[in-house]
Amino acid sequence: MDFFELNAFLTLSKTLHFAKTAEKINLSPSALSRLITRLEDETSCQLFERNNREATLTEKGKKFAEFAEKCLQQREDVFAKLNSSKSLITGTLKVYASVTACYSIMPPFLQKVAERFPDLHLNVQTGDPAGAIQAVKNGEADVAVAAIPETGLSGIDCIPVRSTPLVFAASTGGPYEKVSGSPQDIVSSVPLILPKTGLARERFDRWIESRNVKPQIAAETEGNEAIMALVQLGLGIGLVPHIVLTNGPYEKGFTCHAAGNALGSYEVGFIQKMQYSGSESYKKMRQAIDKILHE
Numbered sequence: 605m606d607f608f609e610l611n612a613f614l615t616l617s618k619t620l621h622f623a624k625t626a627e628k629i630n631l632s633p634s635a636l637s638r639l640i641t642r643l644e645d646e647t648s649c650q651l652f653e654r655n656n657r658e659a660t661l662t663e664k665g666k667k668f669a670e671f672a673e674k675c676l677q678q679r680e681d682v683f684a685k686l687n688s689s690k691s692l693i694t695g696t697l698k699v700y701a702s703v704t705a706c707y708s709i710m711p712p713f714l715q716k717v718a719e720r721f722p723d724l725h726l727n728v729q730t731g732d733p734a735g736a737i738q739a740v741k742n743g744e745a746d747v748a749v750a751a752i753p754e755t756g757l758s759g760i761d762c763i764p765v766r767s768t769p770l771v772f773a774a775s776t777g778g779p780y781e782k783v784s785g786s787p788q789d790i791v792s793s794v795p796l797i798l799p800k801t802g803l804a805r806e807r808f809d810r811w812i813e814s815r816n817v818k819p820q821i822a823a824e825t826e827g828n829e830a831i832m833a834l835v836q837l838g839l840g841i842g843l844v845p846h847i848v849l850t851n852g853p854y855e856k857g858f859t860c861h862a863a864g865n866a867l868g869s870y871e872v873g874f875i876q877k878m879q880y881s882g883s884e885s886y887k888k889m890r891q892a893i894d895k896i897l898h899e
Contacts, residue, residue: 605646607679611882612639613651617669618765622657643668647735660848676899678721693721695889700745702733702847704828707852709872710749714745724889734802737782746890748875749850751803751845761878762870763799763897768847771860772796773831778838781859787866788817795822795840796829804843807867832858838845847872 608629608876616625618638626636646650651665661669697717701710717724729745736748737756752762770788774780783794791812796819799805803842814820822840825831831842841861848854874897880890 607842610675615863617661618660670812693889693892694723696725696727698746699728700736700739700895701728701730701749704848708847710784733764736875752871752873753803758879763874765873767869768845769869770867771846772841773835773844773858773860774841775836775838776857776859788815791819792817797823797834797840797842800824800826803870811867815854
């Protein structure tokens with residue numbers, strides 16, 4: 605096996621989709637399938653459970669993913685040391701991030717940046733996910749970390765990191781911990797705490813309109829953390845991406861209702877301009893960051 609094969613395996617382990625992975629690494633889906641089969645033959649292990657074009661890591665596949673990650677990281681570390689005198693990266697990287705991204709998606713990225721480019725200054729601004737695209741387009745941020753919107757992406761490069769379903773969160777032990785009925789019944793009978801703007805709100809509004817449902821809205825606010833604060837007070841159930849409940853301060857004390865599953869999932873990841881201009885040092889910095897984003 606070689607580094608290209610390890611990278612192909614790791615990419616598939618993250619997307620769990622043959623066609624998407626093949627496009628990312630410039631292979632045909634059939635060639636990618638043959639590559640994975642070669643790895644499985646070489647390791648004498650089944651690394652993926654296959655289902656049409658999708659895949660799921662086996663337990664042995666998860667262990668192999670850890671090995672592959674270490675191999676590729678060691679390779680990058682060696683190259684970085686060999687070329688350190690040639691690739692001094694300085695300047696300021698402006699990052700716009702939702703608060704949710706700060707404790708879920710962003711830490712591994714910031715760790716890589718800090719380790720590889722200790723002379724690079726980081727300027728991190730937190731804000732509502734709905735403002736991510738505009739911050740990048742206006743030049744207020746070089747990179748944004750947030751939910752990837754479905755529109756307004758002209759000239760924008762989006763790098764998905766994780767797919768997260770929308771759910772309704774309730775406080776454990778609160779008045780709305782246990783509710784029953786169809787999604788329509790729950791939305792029309794239980795007090796809701798909703799985001800004022802953004803992708804989740806757009807999905808919700810389209811969903812209730814298509815089903816002629818009249819929601820019982822108790823509160824509207826900005827940001828997942830504000831929603832969770834109101835949920836904790838027992839004011840209702842809050843519409844948030846599931847990633848909020850699996851990372852950071854909201855892993856305990858909350859439960860989620862499947863009613864939100866009717867709204868589907870969306871991608872969370874990095875957002876940047878496809879093209880950027882500036883000084884040579886700035887371009888060098890952006891090229892280095894772009895390499896990290898696409899790893």
